[in-house]
Amino acid sequence: MPSEAVVWSILFLPVAAFLITSLIIRPFLNRYSLLSGLLLILCLAVAFGLSLWALWAVNDADAAHRGASLEFPVHTWLDLGSAQIQMGLLLDPLTAIMLVVVTGVSLMIQIYSLGYMRHDPSFSRYFAYMALFTAAMLGLVLSVNILQLYAFWELVGLASYLLIGFWHDRPAAAAAAKKAFIVTRIGDVGFLLAIIFLFFKADEFAAAGLNALHIPDIWAAAQPALDGGSGILAGVALTWVTLGIFAGAAGKSGQFPLHTWLPDAMEGPTPVSALIHAATMVAAGVFLVGRFFPVFQQTAQTMTVVALIGGFTAFMAATMGLVMNDIKRVMAYSTISQLGYMMAALGLGAYGAALFHLFTHAFFKALLFLCAGSVNHASGTFNMRYMGGLRRQMPWTYLLMLIGGLSLVGIVPLAGFWSKDEILLSVWMERDNPAAQATFVLLIVGVLLTAFYTFRMIFMTFHGQFRGGGEQELKDAEEAQLPLPSGVSGQVHLAESPLVMLAPMAFLGFFAVVAGYLANPQWSALPLIQVPKHWITEYLGEGLTFAQPSIPSFSFGMALVSTVVALVGIGLAARLYSRKQGEAIDLVEPLERARPLHLLLTNKYYLDYLYEDLIVRRWFYQGLVAITDWVDRTLVDGFVDLLGGTFRTSGRLVTALQTGQVQFYGTFLIFGALVILVAFLIFGRGIRS
């Protein structure tokens, strides 16, 4: 069993990397900036090893309590009367799995970054940010206190802001960074309100011997009194608290109303996108809901909301993914969509399935992003319209992309298949619930759409004829007198990426293939690998102190249905986008035939327009702000003016006394002294005797 220091060091290794890089390497040794990358990789490798150890330890902790969280002492941080704010470690199965995912994926991405960012002048700054990002995510995962968790939560936001705006001299990147920060903050406000609510409940918690900010205590507090829980959090209050937490999660995970930042976040370097989308930022939202799953489970309303929003997001993001031409944006919508799956599963109680999907998704999504980066490396652009035919130049990338894509679509026997299938099955099992029925329909349609856009992407990128890459795009933009697209380089060198990039991709690809069996085999029939059936789901479920997740067994019917739906999607994509070698270059988008719909989708349902123009510009600036401005000018200013005027007038009257002549003041001083003296002489007799 790992000691506390070992677990802390998982967090502090990247922190150390961050500090060393930002305080020593960047200011003094910037010429050897490669050091910063190697240092971070070393730290993450050690942290990864320690995480595996922690996972094994949690799994093996105690025969009786297999999967129960390991106990660590908490350290008091602040003592505020009844509310004690503590810091500590919470190492339960969920944390252990997240640790492995975060450190593992981050490690792969850092290795990849060595190659991808090699020629960037701000190489060490990049790795400092990356270290901070990873550290913040690890701290978030390990926190035992909700306030501690919130601090790391905001640190994740900060680091993502820094990384999305990494190329801060590009206006689009700066804007995207701001957007990510602001939009996620909107959700964070809900989270913060929930924390404040808990803080105000501190006395009630303390009366029950609990700490309002201690996460296991919050779980306990949410259990109804009937089941032996304390019942401090119940009813409407519980609903609002969970909705607040979910708001935070939705912001970070890009759920429906707050998803708009995620596609824009593609302005950051591709490995950053990979990290954000696979292991850290967006996973934080799902993790948060999972962390408070015992609380969520106690309120049906919130669960319904979570499920419906998750389902709707899964569907809607997939539709938008259909029409995007930017390869990273396609994947961004795909991420939103997949997160929707996870949320929907969580909302319907499929805790294990959701987190299993998070696990597998981390690997194949990271793989896909790294492939996209690899493609960009060769073609100089992210615009799929200027790609095509890369299959021959980049066979390994193509193969890995295919693996990732099939995994995403959910084709037997890749990792994504198992996890997605489990989600669908879980939702299907809840079909008595009308919300579950709606969600199921949305998710099944989502499978179809996923298959379609994934293979549209693969066909546009790797099949057909090469369409000129970044060079051509710049030329076209010049001819059309459009502003030059950002993030496009004119350097096209069609070749396979270097080994330093391919190796982590291959590693991730390997996991995208086998993670499904390794982590959660539906049956334990394989003789070679002695992994118990439904290992991860049960493992996670046992980590839950209060909730009992449903564990569906494998259903051939469901597998068949989903596979067929996915194949239909692939077929459609092939029908529309597959071009034979040497066929004429065709830039016409087949989907444009459905013109209004296409327009709606390419404009992302006009949500950005709604947010920025209608809500912010019209409603907020011209409405709310105008009203508050009026109030400020007339009422507040008037009051202040009145107050000031009163004092000014009285001051002007008193000013007459201030002649500036010292002797005048002296006269008054003596007068005052005389008054005191005389008063003492008259009234002070009693005091003296």
Added chain:
Amino acid sequence: MFTSHCGESILRENPLFRLIYDGASSFLPCWLSYLIAGMVIMLILVNAVLLGAAAISWMERRLLGRFHNRIGPNRWGPFGTLQPIADFIKLLTKEDLIPAGADRIAFTLVPIFMVLSVILMTAVIPFAKDTALADLNVGVLYFLAVSSLTAVALFMAGWSSDNRYALFGAARGVAVLISYEVPVVLSLLGVVMIAGSMSLGTIVQAQQVPFILVQPLAFFLFLAGMSAELNRTPFDVAEAESEIIAGYHTEYSGIKFALIQAAEFGGVLVVAALITTLFLGGWAGPFAEYLGWLWFLLKTILVVALFSWIRATYPRLRIDQIMGFCWKVMLPLSLINLAATTLEVFFLPDSGATTVEQWIMVGINLPLALVCVPLFGRLMREKARPGSSPAGARVVPGVPTIESS
């Protein structure tokens, strides 16, 4: 016998006072005899000062004559000893002028003040054992305080004369006076520390070794400082004839001038007496019980001669040189002396009271003085070298510019 029903008196210790008092009280009421005795003593003192001043003026003129390789006053009386009387009578018969624009009261008060402060100074000086008019326990301080009265008188003279030269002279004189007050006081602190008292009688008794050896730096500083305070060459800018006629007493004539002159020479006498007391062992000498007054007189005359010698030797300094000498040489030297003496008194077991200890201090202080004085002199010489400061930018500290209204 001094009876207690007339109260204790500070003069009780004085043998002369007691003699007269006892004689008078045998046939007069005690308060009257008290008064008579006091008056007699004061008469003696005043006359001693005035006559001493006259004698000194004669002596100095004779000495200066010898220094100048001429004879000096020798017509009236043996060796010209009655010359001062002749001068006095001449001045007495001259018209007593008061300038038209003068402040009459202040103008008239000046000579009185000047003589007064000199006479007051004599009060604490022990001419022989137990022969001080008042052996105050703050004697040194008293002396300094009373001598600082001269500054007011100087200013009164300069201002009330309604004469530009007189005012210049007064301003210069006062500037010198208050500047030199600082090193003088600091130098005396060493003496006071070793003696453990400010009483002049105690200081004389404390001199197992004459303090000129124990405190050579202090002696040098005191001598120089007092020369400046007495407006004597080389510090006599206040009455520099070649620059501002006669300085602050330009307008004085007749008996007033005589008094001012008497005060100046009396000042020399008193200061010489004080130097004798502080540094030369006062009345100490063979048969001091009986011949103390003689030793005291001899030593005083010696110091007066030293003053005359200095006057005959050195040319007058510029006012800025005088000020620079005060602040850049004398003040640091006095601080060095003070620090050295403090350490010595602190580390010696009996605070420097015994003979051996005072010889130890001689061994330390004499070389210190022999090193420090030439060293600072060299520094000063470099500063004062002609052309070392640009002519246009000459700064004259301590001399204010007088408004012409």
Added chain:
Amino acid sequence: MSLEALLIVSAILFAIGLYGTLARSNVIAVLMSLEIMFNAVNLTLVALAKFVAPQGLQDNLANALTGQVFAVFVITVAAAEIALGLGIVLAMYRNTESVDLSQATQLRN
């Protein structure tokens, strides 16, 4: 000579000084009046030291010197005050060509 007489003399001096401080227009005259007040206070201190038994006189005769010690402090502070005060007067005269206190109204703004 009684304590009351001394105190009354010092009170009269203090009042005269106060009058001068308030009613003279020349800064130097005001400073002089201030000095009179300081002296009046010193006289009070010394007179009280002479006549009034301080606390702890029975324990230590040295306590009879407390009043004089305070007077020493007053003299020191007065000296410092006058040095600075006259410096300020000269600076004022340099700037405004006047030492009339009723002209010095810079404190007004």
Added chain:
Amino acid sequence: MLFQDIVQDVVFWVLSVAAIGAALGVVLVRDLFRAVLLLAGVFIAMAGFFVLLSAEFLAVVQVLIYVGAISILFIFAIMLTRNVRQGNLPNRLQIPAVLFSTLLLAALVVVATSTEWNLIPDGAKTGVDLVQTQSVNVLSPEALEVLERAGALSDEERLQAEKAGLADLLIGPFVLPFEAVSVLLLAALIGGLALARPPGRA
């Protein structure tokens, strides 16, 4: 009444009249130079008071500092400014100043006369007198003799009297204000230097 007391009273009245007259002169005379001379008179009279009150050290310090230094500074300041002859004009606050001064005087007199002072007991008078007179010296043997003749000295008192001195108080119980005053003097020195420096010369 003892002869000494009569002398004391006479001196006291002379000094009082001189001090008050000179002080009145300071505030009323128009010629500033005469005002300063009168001020010096006040200072000297005050020194006389101090002698009378057996504070010899203070008397000497009074002459040294007030007459020898402060008066001179005043004269310098007067000379450096204009309008000496007619400079000491009253300002507009004449009436309130007279009024308040008189009222303050009345109040002070009331306080001085109505307070029951805790006077020094007769037995301790001689001791106090000697301690104050000899305030700068360790008591001389003669002074101690006087003390013993007055019969006011126990062994313990003798010890105290031997040790009593202004310096002991200044370095002992009053060492903190003493240090503060030293710092004040230094600050005044530097401040005076800065103020007197002609403008424009850094």
